Amino acid sequence: MKNSQEKNSYHHGDLKRALLDASVKILKEEGYKALSLRKAATSAGVSQSAPYRHYPDLESLYADIAEEGFRMLAEKQKKLRAKYKKRPLLLFRESGVSYVEFALENPDLFRIMYGNQIESHLKYDSLIKTEDETFQIIVEIIRDCQKAGLIPEGNAEKAATSAWTMAHGVAVLLSGQQMMFRSIEIKQARKITKDLIQFLYTGLKA
Known part of the structure; x- marks a missing residue:
């Protein structure tokens, strides 16, 4: 049977x-x-x-798992963009918080998405495409803020890269309780991320 x-x-x-x-x-x-x-x-x-x-081999399975992770992350960001479409600054903050929460809720999936279990993502076209599509959502969030006059017009891709890099660094350090976050409880992650995103926003606005 x-x-x-x-x-x-x-x-x-x-x-x-x-x-x-x-x-x-x-x-x-x-x-x-x-x-x-x-x-x-x-x-x-x-x-x-x-x-x-x-x-x-196992790496090819890892590649599909990573793609699934980026798809899940993109879906979260799309829902946030729909929810806060009239409040772009809140959307900017919540997208970063959501990214950190995703990492903390799915630590091993997050590890495969970004770790060295996959030697080179460039070997997997579908994975690269999904990664790029996920990044584009962050670019559009930045453009939403620019259109609303909250941050200056400019290279949205560079600003999105800065935002993603910061959120990713916070996620990695918090999930591993490393460096300045070694004595911080994970439940404080949301407030910490909000504060750091505020610093980033201040820098982008200048």
Whole structure:
């Protein structure tokens, strides 16, 4: 019965989705070190050989997981942009806070998105495309602020890069409780991020 179900799932193109969902679940519950193609197969309820239909090695699975992470992050940012479309400054702040929260809520997924588990993202065209699309949402948020006269007109891509870099640095330091954040409880992350984004906004406005 199991073989029949597996074959049917593969026929309908669901095997890859099942493996990806299983992998994300393993990351959430056990951490990235627990993930393997064999474990993903077991969790998805398919044979040990099934993952190799889509993934020649673990890195290729990591690439799809990273893409899924960027897709999830983009969806969060899109919802924020819709929610605060008439309040661009609040949107700017909340987008940074949301980024840090995403990292803290999904630490092992975040690690795969940005860590060295994938030797070069350039090997995976779909991943690069999704990363670029996610970044463009931040660019549009910056442009929203420019159009509202909250920050000067200028290179929105550079401003977005500054915003993303700062939020990412805060996320990494907070999640690892490193450097100046080593004695800070994670629950304080939202206020800390708000304060730092205010500093960034002040700099962009100048």
